Amino acid sequence: MTTDQGRPRKADREDPRAVHQRIAADLRDEILSGELPREARLPSTALLIDRFGASNASVQKAVNLLKDEHLVTSRAGAKTTVTYRPRRIVVPAAYSAPAAPGETYRWISEAESQGEAATIELLSVGKVAAPREVAAAFGIEAGEPVARRTQLLRLDDQPAELVHSHYPLAIAEGTPLLEPRKIRGGTPALLAAMGHTPAPEGTVDRISACIPTQEQFVALHLPGELIPVLRTFRVVRSTKDVVIEVTVMAKAGHLYELQYTF
Template identity: 55%
Template sequence: MTVPTAQAHALDRRSLHERIAADLRDEIMSGDLPPGGNLPSTAQLKARFDASNATVQKALQLLKDEQLVIGRAGAAVTVREHRQRTMRPAASLARSESGEPYRWLGQASQHGTSARITLLDVSEVRPPSDVAAALNLADGGTAQLRRQTLTIDDEPAELVMSYYPLSLARGTVLSDKRRIKGGTPTLLAELGFPPRRSVDRVSARVPTQDQHQALRLPGDLPVLHTLRVVYSDNELPVEVTVMVKAGHLYELQYEFTPE
């Protein structure tokens, strides 16, 4: 494997231990260092990166803090099992049958995990500008916010902020501080606004203070930020959701069929 040259290092202003952790992290997430396998020894890493023992240990500590590897000083460091989860956004758009739980919960349980949704806040707010534009709100307009966290195996997986037009949400359970049985796709259909089309805009961002705390992030790693707009009949926007996940623990899988 090629190690970056000194000239390349001059363009990368991260400390050496951060650069080492970045290379190893990429190999873990790509599967070159598979779950259950050992990382190269400290001696091998020192030689590969031309680094001191202390620098290599600082790099390994970053990966331990991120829960990507486990091990102790003087012992082999091992890649943790099943750390990166694949999330399929399209699954959350499907309606649940009457009496069934929200589809996301059911899918998480099928993978042998315990999953739950915690409702944090329900309030009328002035949304961020990109959300307001997606909902076609007038300047200074407000929307119904439902803010919640999705947790898998007692680990926060996602911070979710869903916004709805007040004309749609007022007087419905969307404005109540309680869980919606079957999820919002089912409820929107029952209210006469069946989801017909969804558009996702995904980007990598530096987490805000609120996101860092809610997701219990270990450092300065980016988050996956998704802005989803759900349209009903006549291209009416009925829901805009901002979803934030830890970038080093989750990937998004989309499937497309050529036309």
């Protein structure tokens, strides 16, 4: 940054974080973007000291943060090695459509096509008072009862996504949507079979980066208090232009990217 006369100008704002946190942030981004690939060796302490103009103690504290997040590992007398792969790219359009009769839920089949083992744990099923934003999407009063299914999705046995899916009681009452069991093919397939086919262009995602709630922090096994979650608020309309599902999803923000094609 320079002035009109070409003289260097001090930045308007400097990073207020501790030195070791700033170092960890830059290295974390290089690991999760693939710049430092899995099994690569982390630059030596001497190189990191020179690169960041930091003390040995700050560099060691930064590396320890990355160890706590399971991004790197080291043994006595050995180099520190990257143990995490780049961020997973998730393509919502690939698994939001209903599965064909007899097929596995698309989220699982898509993960398997990428060489990952996917599982779904059903945490709870029941009627709840509709949160304000869910109620607004359904066009009902806040607090009115809706059906809710809560699931934890895992990839390679690691928590990937916490999902709260809501349904109008007019649709869910007396159906498997309110039964405490998994639904073969997933809820999109069930809704389609019930005559509530999701419209091809009837899904709207609203995505934000948020500090995790207590529930999200615990369920997703987040490694640090400042790791954000990617929160997706999804409204699904049927081919009859009726809102049939409102879902709130949370992923660990440092591990996933969402890819949309326009």
